[in-house]
Amino acid sequence: MVYGFRGLGRFSAVSSSQEFDAHRLRLDVISIFPEYLDPLRHALLGKAIEDGILEVGVHDLRKWATGGHKAVDDTPYGGGPGMVMKPEVWGPALDDIAAGHVVGDELESASPHLKSARHDEIEGVEKRAYEVEAAGDKELPLLLVPTPAGKPFTQTDAQGWSNERHIVFACGRYEGIDQRVIDDAAKRYRVREVSIGDYVLIGGEVAVLVIAEAVVRLIPGVLGNRRSHEEDSFSDGLLEGPSYTKPRSWRGLDVPEVLFSGNHAKVDRWRRDQALLRTQAVRPELIDETQLDAADRKVLGLD
Numbered sequence: 001m002v003y004g005f006r007g008l009g010r011f012s013a014v015s016s017s018q019e020f021d022a023h024r025l026r027l028d029v030i031s032i033f034p035e036y037l038d039p040l041r042h043a044l045l046g047k048a049i050e051d052g053i054l055e056v057g058v059h060d061l062r063k064w065a066t067g068g069h070k071a072v073d074d075t076p077y078g079g080g081p082g083m084v085m086k087p088e089v090w091g092p093a094l095d096d097i098a099a100g101h102v103v104g105d106e107l108e109s110a111s112p113h114l115k116s117a118r119h120d121e122i123e124g125v126e127k128r129a130y131e132v133e134a135a136g137d138k139e140l141p142l143l144l145v146p147t148p149a150g151k152p153f154t155q156t157d158a159q160g161w162s163n164e165r166h167i168v169f170a171c172g173r174y175e176g177i178d179q180r181v182i183d184d185a186a187k188r189y190r191v192r193e194v195s196i197g198d199y200v201l202i203g204g205e206v207a208v209l210v211i212a213e214a215v216v217r218l219i220p221g222v223l224g225n226r227r228s229h230e231e232d233s234f235s236d237g238l239l240e241g242p243s244y245t246k247p248r249s250w251r252g253l254d255v256p257e258v259l260f261s262g263n264h265a266k267v268d269r270w271r272r273d274q275a276l277l278r279t280q281a282v283r284p285e286l287i288d289e290t291q292l293d294a295a296d297r298k299v300l301g302l303d
C-alpha cells in the first residue's frame, strides 16, 4: 500500500531530496500486520498526504518470506520463550526499501472530507523548519526500529526527524528481530532503536503510529501553526498548563480572571506559572532540567 503524492507518486521521485522545493517526507513501514497502519491514512496524516507533503508506503513483510510456509520467525538460539524474526526475510526487505524498489500497490489516500481546512490551519503561517539536526549522513534514510529496549523517543527527536526526507520503520513482533539485521542495516541507513515508553507492546506498529503522528505534525505546513508547536508540552521542557474557551462561566466554574485582562505579559507569566506548577506536581524530574529565573523559583517555592 502506498499512500502518496498526487501525480508524483513514484517512490523514485522522492529518493532525491533536491527534486522538491517544499518539504516532503516519505514514510515506509514494514510489518506483518500492515492493516494495523491504516490510521496513518486518517486525520492529520491523511491531510498531509492529500496536500502532497507526505507519502506513506506500508509493506507486508511476508512478501519477502520464502519457502512453503512463508515463515518470518524462528526459535531463538540459546533457548528461551518466543520467536525471533528471521534475518533472511528482513535483510532483503530493508535492501529493497532503501533502494526504492517498492513492493505493493499504489493507492491515493485520505477521505474526501480531509480536503477541507482544519480549524487549526492558519493562512500565511511561517513555513520554517525546526533547526534540530538529525546526526549523521543525511543522504542515508533514517531507519527507526521500535523496541522497548530502545532509546526513549522524545519531542526533540520528533523535531529533528520532521526535517527528514525518508524514514523507514521496521516493526518487530514476538521477541524482536535478529540483531544482525539491525547491525547490517547500518550500511544503508542511519539506524535508531527507539522506545515509546517503559512498557511492552505486542509489536512496533502502535509505536510507529505514535512516532509518525508526533513527527508529521511538526513538518512545516502540516499543522499550519508553528506557534502552537512552540507552546506544546515539552517544547520548553515543561508540561503545558490548562486551557479554557467560552463560556466564561460553566457549571459554577469560572475561567481565571487574568485571561480577560488583555495584558499579554501578565497572561504569559500566568501561563508559565501554571506550566511550572503542573510540571512540579506531575513530573518533578523535568523541573531539575529547566532553566529557572527568580520569578520561576518563587512560584515553585524554591527560595
Ligand code: ADE
Pocket (backbone or CB within 6 Å): 146, 147, 148, 194, 195, 196, 197, 198, 199, 200, 201, 202, 203, 204, 207
Ligand atoms: N515494541 C514493544 N514495546 C515497545 C515500546 N514500548 N516502544 C516501542 N516499541 C515497542
